[in-house]
Amino acid sequence: MILDTVIYGEITLFNLLQVLFILIIAAILAKVVVLNIRRSLKDKLRKDHLEILVKAVYYTIIGVAVISVLPILGVNPSGFLVAGGIAGLVIGFASQKIVANLISGVFLVVERPVKIGDQINIGDVSGIVVDIHIISTIIRTFDGLYVRVPNEKVFTSSITNFVGNVARRFEYEVGISYSDDVDKASEVIIKVIEEHPFALKNPAPQVFVDRLGESAVVLRVRIWAPSTEWFGVRMELLWKIKKALEEEGIKVPFPQRVVWLRDEPSR
Amino acid sequence: MNITFSFKHGERIINKFLEFNILEVFYVFGIYDIPLRMEREFTLSVEERGENFVYRRESGDEIVEKMLLAGDGKLLVNPVEPLNKPKEITPLLLIEFQKPVVIEPGAKRKIFLKFPIEIGVFISGGKKLEVMDIFTIARQKYTLYGDVSTGKICRYWKSDVYPSIPEADPVREGILELRFENLSRGWVEVTRAVFNAYGMKIYYSDSMVSMRGNMRILGEGTAETYFSNSPLEKGMKKAVELYTARRLAISTKFLMEAGL
Helix, strand or coil: CHHHCEEECCEEHHHHHHHHHHHHHHHHHHHHHHHHHHHHHCCCCCHHHHHHHHHHHHHHHHHHHHHHHCHHHCCCHHHHHHHHHHHHHHHHHHCHHHHHHHHHHHHHHHHCCCCCCCEEEECCEEEEEEEECCCEEEEEECCCCEEEEEHHHHHHCCEEECCCCCEEEEEEEEEECCCCCHHHHHHHHHHHHHHCCCCCCCCCCEEEEEEECCCCEEEEEEEEEECCCHHHHHHHHHHHHHHHHHHCCCCCCCCCCCCCCCCCCCC | CEEEEEECCEEEEEECCCCCCCCCCECCEEEEECCEEEECCEEEEEEEECCEEEEEEEECCEEEEEEECCCCCEEEEEEECCCCCCCCCCCEEEEEEEEEEEECCCCEEEEEEEEECEEEEEEEECCEEEEEEEECCCCCCEEEECCCCCCEEEEEEEECCECCCCCCCCCCEEEEEEEEEECCCCCEEEEEEEEEHHHCCCEECCCCEEEEEEEEECCCCCEEEEEECCCCCCCCEECCCCCCCCCCCCCCCEEECCCC
16 A cells, blocks of 8 residues: 555655644644634733744644654654754754854843834844744834844844833924023923923923024923834924924024125225 | 703703704713714714714814714713823823822821813614723823833823812813822822722712722832722712723732832
């Protein structure tokens, strides 16, 4: 019979089909379990925690299936474990980069310098962390590009997490005319900031004269906002400040130079 | 035909057209059959459009319009946890006291504060209740409690401290009864209270929206806050909660560790 055909050693085609069948069933089972975990825990766990749980369950099921089919293929798992040390060394040398990425992935999950959904900068890549796989991290750049960064690079690079702290500060420079009242301008700016819900009450915003410029008295405006909202606040407030100043009759001057023409007495 | 209700906090108008049927009226808060129309500092209406309805709400510069593909249904308007507008970014509400409260060691005392109101509009059909719209006419402001690294973003509200239940416009402000229990050995000065929305229990009547909060002062700069699930006055209805503890390991209390 064709199923009894020996492939190698004592392994027949039937054994191979058995292995294939078990692995396919395990893969389907893993997918179904993962889908159900996602459905039932979607509202109960944070997205990044859920992703870690889902991956752990998925790889556990696949791992158990792989170990369970080893005896069918004539491989004794206990012997495999004994040989694991030597095999690990061999595989380690052969696939150093992959193992480095894998270990970095594990450390990323444990140390968690970045989470799924964080806005980060790694090297020359800035964007939102979409997923953290075992050997790579997926980032969607702010202009919508898909970037896969190996975990080793993520782990060894300096990471800037824009939402690592709950609040962040941004600044404007606002120039007003030398003839305008600085105190009044500061009041107007503070009032505009006060009216914005996400310009934080505490730490309080600051408005102060930063320098006396060539054409304007330059006010520095410092505002704190929730890290998740700061860019929206930054985009909205500057124009509102400009409009509010103009409504109060305070000019935002453009660069200018006063030229005095001296009347030379005729000779 | 217009029906005008007058009460101590001002005048409220609910335009009730002949074909409109209002089952139960708690001024703004309550359960209504659709179609309906409400006018106050905001306008809220559900009008028939062919076989369907159009929900429209105007408040300030914000206009929300939604098509309701429903034969009939009821509209529930009630106060919800004030942490959704302009965007849900935190489940914490910080109330700063207009004047500090100083509490003697071992004392159990209560004060009254005001908190901002957000109005939730729910549509019900069959046995399902779905939030359709949330809005507020109260001021929206956020703040940071604690430092930038370990602190928490909170919805901010400043309130005077009252010895008894103050008057408040229920569409704009609710009344929070805050019971202090000073478990520390010294006098403690409290200038603010931070509450977790996941524990909020809001009740409403025709003239008041209320919550009952507690603060257990554990030390000079530490306190635990939580809510009691009971109305401030008899006959008040319980509001539908948006912040239910659906997530695993979500606490309904808040530990104030960054100062009182």
